Every structure is written in structure tokens, then in C-alpha cells.
Amino acid sequence: MVIYYSRSGNTKQIADYIGEKTGADVIRLETVKTYPSDYNEMLDYAQEEQRNGEKPELKNKNINIEDYDTIFLGYPIWWGEIATPVYTFLDEYNLSGKKIAPFVTSGSSGLSGTRSDIKKEEPNAEILDAMSITSSTLNNYKSLTDNWLSKLGF
């Protein structure tokens, strides 16, 4: 199963492609509140949210993760961290015993230690090799995703 958050669509195109290639179900996390559409306003907003340790409420309720043993988890980097809506997901769901394959988009930061942040939230999950796509490799996302999936055995 693919679970992801995407504000401006970069992570979404990769999530949809993974779904297409693997036949996995794809779920987009959405927040109850609407984030600012202006980029600079959004930067400040997200920084404040992180400072306060807020976990924005998700519209998605009771996602059925039971029947899936591998979760492709997609998120953008916000200020060097996992985007907060994905933190809400990690908070609300227990992924013990599951495999988590993170895929990450960012301007340039890359994974930025978020793999170990997932491990902290989900100590009993197995975190597989992550894929990081930045603005300079985004055009290439299909072949990068193909390589990554085949390395993971899909």
C-alpha cells in the first residue's frame, strides 16, 4: 500500500507511479485544515506548527492497514523534517511488524535523517532503503523509482 502526503503535487506523482507499477492501493493523506497556498506564508506556518509540536488532524479516518505488509510511505521535507501530516499518521497508526519503504521529495535536502525519525516513531517496523528525489532529479522520477523498486524486490 502507498500512503503519502503531498501539498504541491511532487510526492503525489511518485506515489501514483508506484501504485501503477506495483498495483498497490494508494492513499493520499489530507488535513482537515487548509494550509496557506502562498509558499512563503506556508514556510512560516509549517515552522510554527513544528515548533509547537502540532499534529494536524487528518481527514482520513481508520485507514485499514491490517492487510498490507509493506507500506510505501511518501512525504515532502519541511524544514528538514517529515511533513507534519505524515507525523500524524505515524502517531495514530501502529506499524509494528510491517515494512516501511520511505520515499521523499525535497528541494535539495534529501532524507535529512528522517529515516531514523520514522524508526523512532515505529520501533517495531522494518525500515527499508529509502528513495530521495530532489528538484534536480524530479524529472527523472520514473527511472529512479523503477531502480528503487527493483532493488526492493518489486
Ligand SMILES: Cc1cc2nc3c(=O)[nH]c(=O)nc-3n(C[C@H](O)[C@H](O)[C@H](O)COP(=O)(O)O)c2cc1C
Ligand atoms: C513548509 C515547507 C518547508 C520546506 N522545507 C524544505 C527543506 O527544509 N529542504 C528542502 O530541500 N526543501 C524544502 N521544501 C521543499 C519541498 O520539500 C519540496 O518542494 C517537495 O517536493 C514538496 O512536495 P509536494 O509537492 O509533494 O508537497 C519545503 C517546502 C515547504 C512547503
